Amino acid sequence: MADTVLFEFLHTEMVKELWAPVARRGGGMSLSVLEGLGFRVGQALAERLPQETLAFREELDVLKFLCRDLWVAVFRKQMDGLRTNHQGTYVLQDHSFPLLVPMGSGPQYLEEAPKFLAFTCGLLCGALSTLGFQSQVTASVATLPACKFQVVIQKS
Amino acid sequence: MAMCIVVIAKENYPLYIRSTPTEYTLKFYYMVHTSLDVVDEISAMGKALVYQRELYLGLFYPTEDYKVYGYMTSSKVKFVMVVDSSNTALIFQKLHNSYTDVMCNPFYNPGDRIQSRAFDNTVTLMMIQVC
Numbered sequence: 677m678a679d680t681v682l683f684e685f686l687h688t689e690m691v692k693e694l695w696a697p698v699a700r701r702g703g704g705m706s707l708s709v710l711e712g713l714g715f716r717v718g719q720a721l722a723e724r725l726p727q728e729t730l731a732f733r734e735e736l737d738v739l740k741f742l743c744r745d746l747w748v749a750v751f752r753k754q755m756d757g758l759r760t761n762h763q764g765t766y767v768l769q770d771h772s773f774p775l776l777v778p779m780g781s782g783p784q785y786l787e788e789a790p791k792f793l794a795f796t797c798g799l800l801c802g803a804l805s806t807l808g809f810q811s812q813v814t815a816s817v818a819t820l821p822a823c824k825f826q827v828v829i830q831k832s
Numbered sequence: 833m834a835m836c837i838v839v840i841a842k843e844n845y846p847l848y849i850r851s852t853p854t855e856y857t858l859k860f861y862y863m864v865h866t867s868l869d870v871v872d873e874i875s876a877m878g879k880a881l882v883y884q885r886e887l888y889l890g891l892f893y894p895t896e897d898y899k900v901y902g903y904m905t906s907s908k909v910k911f912v913m914v915v916d917s918s919n920t921a922l923i924f925q926k927l928h929n930s931y932t933d934v935m936c937n938p939f940y941n942p943g944d945r946i947q948s949r950a951f952d953n954t955v956t957l958m959m960i961q962v963c
Contacts, residue, residue: 716938719935719942720935720936722906722907723905723907723931723932723935723936724932724935724936726906732906806907806942807906807907808842808907808908
């Protein structure tokens, strides 16, 4: 099926075009455009996907929806692990994240990895925002292609 | 026959209001505004309900009787419809689908008033069906 490859190629080009090196001492990179893109897409996806499912009873249900339905819709696989401290922090683990798989496995290219996770962080943040939760999503990579997304739900 | 359809954002401000005939508009706004309280009540006691998606509010106006129907999506967007009678489930389904299309439009910023002509057309079709 050609669909997954199309998105992967588009994503690769997006990252190449839209990441910006921060022009101050110490360098680093600005990924806010990519996150913003992901945010808007996440908002629309979270509107369209839960159509047949019943209303979410609580936060954990929303996170399970993200790990199962959203991940399957975007990456054709489920999230491999979900952990929580039951106080608003969730860690989503993916052992082989499809957007990192083409880069190879192991510690090479570790510094480049965050660029490829920014869009997905925004995606999660946008989906949560439509479903009613303000959140902060950060991603970390220990070894490619496994990665972890940390979601902190902000209590208002 | 008169009817009114309102789309309300999760922060409880209206995203889209359409009513016919136009001289009842103010009356409809008032009814919809008061029905927001009922929506909040029902969603607050939501844990007790099993099927929370569709809510039916029976609100009758003294001189003419209208029924006010409500529907809430998982993103807390509410559709409120003031109508004499009809098969509301189907109408809400179509409204929800149209709203999802509006949301997926990249030129639409979530939280703005809905100005999509496609959405207008869907609502017009439904009003024609009912009236």
